[in-house]
Amino acid sequence: MRQYELIDSVTSYKPDADQKLLEKAYIYGTKMHGRQLRASGDPYFSHPIEVAGILAELKLDTTTVVCALLHDTIEDTSATIKDIEKNFGKEVAKLVDGVTKLTLLEGNLESSKQAENFRKLLLASASDIRILLIKLADRLHNMRTLHYIKDQSKRKRISLETLDIYAPLAGRIGMQEIKEELEDLSFSHIEPKIRDIITERLKVSKRKKSKTVVLIDKELNKLFKDNNLNCEVSGRVKKPYSVWKKLEIQQKSLDQLSDIFGFRICVETVSQCYQVLGILHGKWQAIPGRFKDYISTPKKNGYQSIHTTIIGPKNQRVEVQIRTLKMNEMCERGLAAHWVYKDQDDIGNDYLASIEWINDLVDILNRDGATEEFLENTKLELFLDQIYCFTPKGTLVALPRDATALDFAYAVHTDLGNFCSSVKINGADKRRRTKLQNGDEVEVVKSKTPVALESLQEFVKTGKAKSAIIRSIKEKQTHNQRLIGKAIIKSVFSSHRKKPTRDILERSFGPLKVNSLAKLYKLVGDGSASGSKVYDLVFPNNNRKKRIKNYIDENISIPIMGLYSDMPAKFADNTFLVPGDKIVGIIIPDNGITIFPVSSDELLAYEKSPESWIKLDWKKNIEFTFVARIIVTLINEVGVLNSITSTIADYGGNISNLILNEKDSDFYNLIIDINVNDNKHISDIVDSLEGLPVLESVKRFIG
Numbered sequence: 001m002r003q004y005e006l007i008d009s010v011t012s013y014k015p016d017a018d019q020k021l022l023e024k025a026y027i028y029g030t031k032m033h034g035r036q037l038r039a040s041g042d043p044y045f046s047h048p049i050e051v052a053g054i055l056a057e058l059k060l061d062t063t064t065v066v067c068a069l070l071h072d073t074i075e076d077t078s079a080t081i082k083d084i085e086k087n088f089g090k091e092v093a094k095l096v097d098g099v100t101k102l103t104l105l106e107g108n109l110e111s112s113k114q115a116e117n118f119r120k121l122l123l124a125s126a127s128d129i130r131i132l133l134i135k136l137a138d139r140l141h142n143m144r145t146l147h148y149i150k151d152q153s154k155r156k157r158i159s160l161e162t163l164d165i166y167a168p169l170a171g172r173i174g175m176q177e178i179k180e181e182l183e184d185l186s187f188s189h190i191e192p193k194i195r196d197i198i199t200e201r202l203k204v205s206k207r208k209k210s211k212t213v214v215l216i217d218k219e220l221n222k223l224f225k226d227n228n229l230n231c232e233v234s235g236r237v238k239k240p241y242s243v244w245k246k247l248e249i250q251q252k253s254l255d256q257l258s259d260i261f262g263f264r265i266c267v268e269t270v271s272q273c274y275q276v277l278g279i280l281h282g283k284w285q286a287i288p289g290r291f292k293d294y295i296s297t298p299k300k301n302g303y304q305s306i307h308t309t310i311i312g313p314k315n316q317r318v319e320v321q322i323r324t325l326k327m328n329e330m331c332e333r334g335l336a337a338h339w340v341y342k343d344q345d346d347i348g349n350d351y352l353a354s355i356e357w358i359n360d361l362v363d364i365l366n367r368d369g370a371t372e373e374f375l376e377n378t379k380l381e382l383f384l385d386q387i388y389c390f391t392p393k394g395t396l397v398a399l400p401r402d403a404t405a406l407d408f409a410y411a412v413h414t415d416l417g418n419f420c421s422s423v424k425i426n427g428a429d430k431r432r433r434t435k436l437q438n439g440d441e442v443e444v445v446k447s448k449t450p451v452a453l454e455s456l457q458e459f460v461k462t463g464k465a466k467s468a469i470i471r472s473i474k475e476k477q478t479h480n481q482r483l484i485g486k487a488i489i490k491s492v493f494s495s496h497r498k499k500p501t502r503d504i505l506e507r508s509f510g511p512l513k514v515n516s517l518a519k520l521y522k523l524v525g526d527g528s529a530s531g532s533k534v535y536d537l538v539f540p541n542n543n544r545k546k547r548i549k550n551y552i553d554e555n556i557s558i559p560i561m562g563l564y565s566d567m568p569a570k571f572a573d574n575t576f577l578v579p580g581d582k583i584v585g586i587i588i589p590d591n592g593i594t595i596f597p598v599s600s601d602e603l604l605a606y607e608k609s610p611e612s613w614i615k616l617d618w619k620k621n622i623e624f625t626f627v628a629r630i631i632v633t634l635i636n637e638v639g640v641l642n643s644i645t646s647t648i649a650d651y652g653g654n655i656s657n658l659i660l661n662e663k664d665s666d667f668y669n670l671i672i673d674i675n676v677n678d679n680k681h682i683s684d685i686v687d688s689l690e691g692l693p694v695l696e697s698v699k700r701f702i703g
């Protein structure tokens with residue numbers, strides 16, 4: 001194709017096209033591709049010209065045609081995106097960049113199993129529908145010239161890729177003609193012999209049928225003329241590939257298929273379509289079950305037509321498709337056609353809306369008037385709800401939008417998620433919570449041990465990752481509780497110079513209703529049973545010193561002076577007061593006296609009613625222990641717990657509850673409730689714990 005031919009082609013449908021820009025792109029492309037040659041021996045630039053020609057045939061806008069001329073310059077010549085932008089403007093540069101990116105993605109495809117996802121990736125990556133159209137035209141021309149490539153396996157590979165990816169993609173955006181041509185070209189390289197046989201048979205059967213075809217054609221035309229209908233009647237030519245597919249699907253031989261005649265009838269309006277249908281069914285018998293109305297209910301890709309099969313003249317089965325001329329053009333050229341019709345009212349938004357994924361485009365279309373503006377704003381927001389990323393080996397992983405690298409790891413394998421310590425995205429170190437983009441290559445860095453996932457729970461999007469994290473946290477919690485339980489038991493026993501051997505501990509199984517050491521440890525670790533209780537159960541007649549009672553356990557009056565005997569009293573909720581702590585009482589009407597630590601923030605509420613305050617003090621020589629709560633942050637190391645529990649035991653503290661509140665992989669928080677005599681007792685314990693190197697911090701929680 002020559003320069004002037006291309007320009008003639010564009011100006012034939014767009015008289016005001018920017019010819020200068022087309023010429024400039026033509027010259028730029030010629031210069032940049034220089035002496036590069038195609039496999040055919042032609043100058044390389046013949047390829048972009050032909051691609052531009054295909055797009056001009058589809059009547060696309062000048063920008064698209066210009067981009068087609070430049071589409072291989074970034075990938076194959078010294079040109080840069082900046083050069084393109086400088087010479088041809090931002091829009092052209094953006095499209096050329098988009099095409100180049102799609103080309104680069106192609107290299108990543110691993111196998112045809114991934115085809116569906118890869119098609120979606122291409123759709124989603126093309127930020128502008130024109131990028132996709134250029135890519136399809138590019139592939140179409142490469143397929144038309146594929147026979148020049150000598151390497152047979154390469155031809156087959158490219159053909160399979162075309163069949164898997166590009167033909168369905170063309171079908172998806174409604175470009176039936178391009179789809180069929182891509183299929184047939186691929187077929188000719190993948191199964192050349194079968195295709196030859198089918199082509200030959202089609203020729204023979206066409207000759208055999210030609211008399212009948214002429215007859216049917218004549219009858220149909222006469223019929224419509226009698227009814228004053230202006231119709232275009234055409235016999236349908238079957239493509240070898242579609243015949244082959246039909247043979248495969250229906251397990252039939254060629255002869256069984258060849259007796260069917262196909263006709264297409266095109267009219268002006270939708271109502272005429274139904275008129276034609278009425279006339280046909282009135283004249284000839286319709287075969288039941290073969291009637292399909294894709295006009296009132298279009299196919300997902302927007303296809304519209306009426307299909308019916310009748311017993312025609314001479315008792316032949318005749319397949320008939322009835323549609324308007326516009327539907328026909330839409331069917332053949334798909335999305336490309338709808339720009340041409342955009343200005344005409346009757347193309348119908350219903351039609352466009354019927355293509356599910358085009359809804360976004362329709363929105364834009366409804367908002368904007370001008371075609372140019374429409375093109376510019378046509379972001380291809382397809383499959384907005386999904387993204388597609390690669391493993392380093394090229395496997396494509398589909399994820400919901402906003403999914404993170406951790407979701408990716410879980411999508412590949414649950415273990416990969418549980419052991420994912422960090423990630424590399426496109427080669428760069430990133431956080432696990434990083435949101436992924438289409439086409440990202442994600443490498444998961446595995447740790448040797450399961451990682452802490454608590455802080456990441458809110459950063460995953462997929463159900464798989466969420467439930468796996470919850471499961472993993474639970475398992476780890478149980479594991480930690482067992483460790484803690486074991487440490488508590490050990491420390492209690494060692495304070496009585498006893499060893500908690502399996503034989504000894506088994507004696508507590510019955511009373512505690514457990515059947516294994518693991519369950520016993522868990523019971524103590526989650527606070528359901530104390531270490532002392534286990535000790536008392538296995539040594540019922542122990543000679544350990546008589547334990548003092550704990551205030552909480554006993555139903556006794558509060559050992560505090562200053563309370564009124566006629567008024568109920570209680571400690572404020574969520575306080576952990578022990579004798580010696582500074583306290584104050586607040587009289588709450590109808591509620592008695594509530595005892596607060598003097599440091600409590602809640603006291604602020606009573607500042608303005610001094611009459612409610614009463615002075616309180618602990619009694620002397622209290623015989624009960626009280627529960628003090630401490631919060632420790634410690635380095636996450638096995639064995640740390642032992643030193644904590646034994647330190648507490650050394651000071652005569654009795655751990656009554658231990659709650660693990662894990663933070664991240666390096667540190668965790670532990671809430672420890674200890675039975676102590678008074679505030680000096682708990683201060684001594686806190687002081688000695690502060691001396692442990694494994695502790696990051698320790699503080700008392702009073703309330």
Ligand code: MN
Pocket residue numbers: 047071072138
């Ligand atoms: Mn190309």
